[in-house]
Every structure is written in structure tokens, then in C-alpha cells.
Amino acid sequence: MNRKGSGIPSRYILAMLSIVCIVLLFTSYAADFSAGPIQFVANYVFVPMQKGLNFVGNSISVNSSDAKSRAELVAENESLNAQVAELTSQITNMQLQQSELYELQKLFKLDQQYGEYEKVGAHVIAKSTNNWFDTFTIDKGADDGIKIDMNVMADSGLVGIVTDVGPGYAVVRSIIDDSSNVGGMVLNSADNCIISGGLQLMNESGQMAFHNLEDLEDNVAVGDAIVTSNISNKYMPGILIGYISSIENDANNLTKSGTLTPVADFKHLQYVLVVMETKETGL
């Protein structure tokens, strides 16, 4: 280091770089600024390698999850068969109701259906490099028409929202991320609530928390579906999030809170669908 030591002492460099970082922090906080031109470097240097290598990672994780015992599989098969029978009867019921609904909607000229958004598929190519936040990178970006705040789905459920876009990649923050909040709605009763991701709850039981549910008539029960709310400001309405697994009254006796199990499998995300619309709130 002596050769370099003739230059500026290291503590001055530290002070200088720290100031640069703090200025960056403030500007990014105040002006919602993101990486900008550096993204182009990232796009052409890192993303192509990640695409290739993630295949290796995925195949390893798939192999380890393959190892289920035969007894487990048989038991699972039985319970699934029972579920299929039950669901088939439910579907026929639903189809009847669906056709009725369709007729009524035509009558009311309300034929805009939920969940019929234009979607584009993308591969998950890399995941967050820290254990605190749940974000991941997909292999479609601005060149494919992806914009910030577009919703991302998988397994017919909501997965996350695009927070950062480069030319050939996009970063998605999943709804189970600790800092994520989604405006939700109970499908049956149209009561609104807020769904927050939480690292602790997700690690312990694979669930998410919901709160601020106003349900004065006690219509909501365990097993009800929760979808994104029509008054959410970033999420498109009517995307399935999960099913309620527990519910209890809050101390104020006006609102309820509880947990729900998300439908998307966040542990094995490989392929996601990006909804090619962003919500227009007119605000």
C-alpha cells in the first residue's frame, strides 16, 4: 500500500465517499431517482450471466424438492383425489351461476370481467442478494413494454409489483416482502382490508397478515378468498391473493385482522406473468 499511500489518506476518501452516498440517499429519497445510466451497464453485463446461471440454481432446488417419500405421495394422491371430486361438483355449480351472472351482466351492460388482463410471461432469473427483502429479477424489461407499477402474477395469484425497470430486465417486489402493503377485498362481502407481507410470519407459517377489515355483519369466515381491491392505488382489481386462514376481532371491536395463505408458491417461483396495464387512478 506504500506506493498508493503517497496519495490521499484513506480516511479522507472514506469521508468523501460517505458524503457521496448520503447525497445519493437524499436525492433518491426526495426525487424518486433510480440507478439511471448504470442500469444499462447492469443490463448488458449482469443479466445475461444470471439468465444462464439461474438455470443451474433452479435445477438444484427442483432436485432437492423431488425427494418425497412414496407413502407421502400416496397420501397426497388420496387427499387430492378427494379434493378433485369436491371441486368438480363445485365447478358445475359455479358454471350454472356463471351463466346466470353472464346473462344478468349483459342485461346491466356490466360485461367488463375481472381478471381478463393482457399478460406477458417472464422467467425469474435472479433473487435478492440479502435475506431481509424479497425481491427478484425477471428477464423482460422496458424493451418488452414493462413499466414500473405493473402487477405480477403466478399460479393465478398475485405475486408482486414491478419496482424498477431496465432495458432487458425488471425488478419485482413480491407481496410477501416485509415492506409490502396491498389493498385487498374479501371476495364474498366486498369488505376492504390491508394485506401486509411479513418476514417473520412468512418464515414461521407461510402466511401473510391482513388487518383493518371492517366486517360489522360478521360475513367473513375462514376460507374466504381475498382479492386485490378496486380502490387500491397500484394493484389492478380482482386479482386473487389468497384464502383466509384465521380471523379475529381487534381490540377496538370495529375492525378485524388475521392471516391468509397466499395462492402463489413463493418458494419455487420460476415463471411469472406480468399484467400489461397499470392502474389509472386519476390522481
Next chain:
Amino acid sequence: MNEYKWLIKRIVFVGLVIFLGFILQSTVFSELKLAGVSPNILLIITTFFGFMRGRKEGMITGFFCGLINDIFYGIHFGAFTLIYMLIGYLNGFFRKIFFGDDIKLPMLWVGLSDILYGFIMYAIFYLPRGRNDAYYYIMNIIFPEAVYTILVSLALYFIVYKLNEWLEKSEKRSESNLVR
């Protein structure tokens, strides 16, 4: 021109190590989770260059490791850069008591750095949002991550150490050429 040759060599070397480290961490190691956590390769690299090369290089390595994190998975742009840079700088102080063939101290520094990193992350990103259960986060994220990171750094240590030694040797050679 010859004076700068070693510098260019070193920049290319450190750049390559950071590049590979990030690629591995975001793809392969993020799938190879043990107890719900993945190891922090970029932190290992920052720590290594800190105690192998001193404060200045540790700091610069940390700066770029943090910058990559910020570009891809940053919450507030600049936060990771600051944390990694400080960790690189602090490890630079250990250079005086660093002897290559002893592996115990480097592992200790890697572990301590990772625990420090975990505490800073908790303090600035989790605590302000009312996540008060510090014990849970220490036992389920900070400590497991430190243990896993130490295990991975055991494997990485000799590779980086040997490459660094080889590079330092070639730097010395070019220096003696210069004197002649």
C-alpha cells in the same frame, strides 16, 4: 505506463471477483438456502479485500459491492453502498495482524462483519417500521446467515488468498523491473 500496469491488473482482478460473486449470490446461492437464509458472498469479498489489502482497497471494494446491491435490490439508493463501504474500511484495520496461513482470525472477521451487517440492516430497515421482536430476527436471520457465510468463506478463502498472493508477487516483480 508500466507503473499503472499493476493497477489495471488489480482493478480487473477485483472487478472479476465482485462480478462472479454477485452472479453466484443472486442465482445459485439464493436457491441453495439453508434454514431459510442464503450466504452473503459480496460481504465475504469486501471483508477479504479489507484485511488482505488494507483500508483503502477494502473501502473501494465495499463501495462497488454495495453499489451493485443498490442497483438491483436497493431500497434507498446508497444505503447498501454506505454499509458495505464501512465494513470494508473497518476490516482494513485488521491488515496489520493478518497472516495468510492462519485461517481462524479471517473467519472470525467474516463472521463479525456479517453480524454487524445484520444488525445495521435490522436497525435501519426493520426497527423503524415497528418490527420490535429483535430476538426473532437475531436467531432466525442474523446468526444463521453469519454461520452459513463463514462456511462458504472457508471454501472461498484459499482461492482468493492464492490469487491475491500470485498477483502481489507479479506486482513486486514489475516493481523490481522498474528499479532496474
